[in-house]
Amino acid sequence: MKFAASQATARKASVAGLAAVALLGATGCSAINQQATTLQYAPSDGIVAEVGDAELRNIALVTSEPDAEARYIGTLSSNSGEPLEVSITVAGTQTRFSVPAEESLILEDPANEQVIPSSGGFPGAIVDATVEVDGESETVGITILDGTLEEYREFVPGGADPATVEHLYETPAAGEGGH
Structure with a gap:
């Protein structure tokens, strides 16, 4: 037992x-x-950063090819009761943005369009950018995009060339060796 x-x-x-x-x-x-x-994390293709009293949301550069003209997209916001002067330097080009107190500046808006002579890299890369706000400075990586995705084509300086993406949407006919 x-x-x-x-x-x-x-x-x-x-x-x-x-x-x-x-x-x-x-x-x-x-x-x-x-x-x-x-x-x-940044839930989209651009970057998210905070420098001083400025918030950078979904900031990216849109271009057509490596080291070509590029346009800023995204949103700059002020967390201050005073207007902010935000400068972003990429590939030696400094761009200044005036952000109203406690408001946002949407860079996709034609009134806020800013184009720089060179993206400093190729689409798909991330370039170093120096962001300065009221004497406070920080280096951030900014994504470079191109017109491959339809939502960015309207922001490519000089316009997106449809020939560069046609091959992405072609499907071979069944008789042409498709599976």
């Missing part, structure tokens, strides 16, 4: 041990990895 009781206890202990290992396996990832929902 004593042997049967100890065997049952051993079985219960092994089942409890296996349950603990399974539970640890199911939750172990969060024990050693950062929880993804706590990460802050």
